[in-house]
Amino acid sequence: MRTNFLRRALVAFAAVLALTAGAVMTSSPAQAAWGSQIPVTIQVTGNGHSLGYANGWVQFDTGGTTFQYSITVCRQSSYTTPTLTVAVNNQSNNQVGTVVATHYMSSWTPGGTAPCYGGSQTFTGVHSYSPLSNTYFLLAGNTFVNGNNFTVFTQDRLVYKQYTY
DSSP states (O other): OHHHHHHHHHHHHHHHHHHHHHHHHHHHOOOOBBBBEEEEEEEEEEEEEEEEEEEEEEEEEETTEEEEEEEEEEEESSSSOOOEEEEOOTTBBBBSOEEEEEOOOOOOOOOHHHHTTEEEEEEEEEEESSOOEEEEEEEEEEEEETTTEEEEEEEEEEOOOOOOO
């Protein structure tokens, strides 16, 4: 009698466990994997001076709609701190694409080491965009040209999504 009770309890427990596991398994969406980190390096110069430098990486997911990045921006001789603009889907008829983030350095610390003479700051982000074909990084620095003409100089890096594992 006791054996029958234990057997029935065990069967009921197994049934509840199977139903619960099935519900949990079907409610979890599949997660896309990340591809390889692609290096991103940008040096902006103007009027014979190194104004800003950026170094880091970008990574695309295998689902094709998300990317993440980590880029360290360094101030060199830029009059104000450099800015980093992040965009997607750069095309010949739309040079920048769709801007998803603009990063501004929050502080300036003099006396850094090469290549970051004026301090640095790391910017990270994860963005989804569909359809996603590339990311575009634009580094801007500025200086005075011919004495009093404030001029902004830019340099960019375009990275097409790829899946290298």
